[in-house]
Amino acid sequence: MVYIDSWDEFVERSVQIFRSDPQSTRYVMKYRHCDGKLVLKVTDNRECLKFKTDQAQDAKKMEKLNNIFFTLMTRGPDADVTEVSGKEQAEPQPSKKGRGRRQ
Template identity: 85%
Template structure:
């Protein structure tokens, strides 16, 4: 198991790991409330990457990583992840609902 210190490196290596073997890659989140620690783990049973944090601000980063993995899992491993923006995109879609005339 390798604990990665840099968030950007963890995301980059996790995406590479998923693209290498999408059927065998797992993504696990573990939160320990008593310690206030969040551990993210990505593994394909050959390589295991972990990122540990106790910062509340990293929750937004985790949300973006979740969106990246959702896009990779639903659209395929060759999708361009630069277009995955996360919460802003969902808010725009919510704002579009209800506009227009009823018929």
């Protein structure tokens, strides 16, 4: 079990683990309110990576990692994760055409 200090390294190595064996890779998130710590763990039963933080702003990073794993799980391990962003896409605006009164 290895604690990774760098967020970018944790994400990169986690994606490598998933791509090498997607069927047995697990991603676990654990939050301890009493300590105010968030621990993320990725394992494939051979290698185990952990990232620990107590910073509130790291929640957005965790959301981005969730989106990366969701993309890999739905599109397959060879999916391009560079297009995945932590922000939700804006809803398309309805056209103003046809919004007037009917006659």
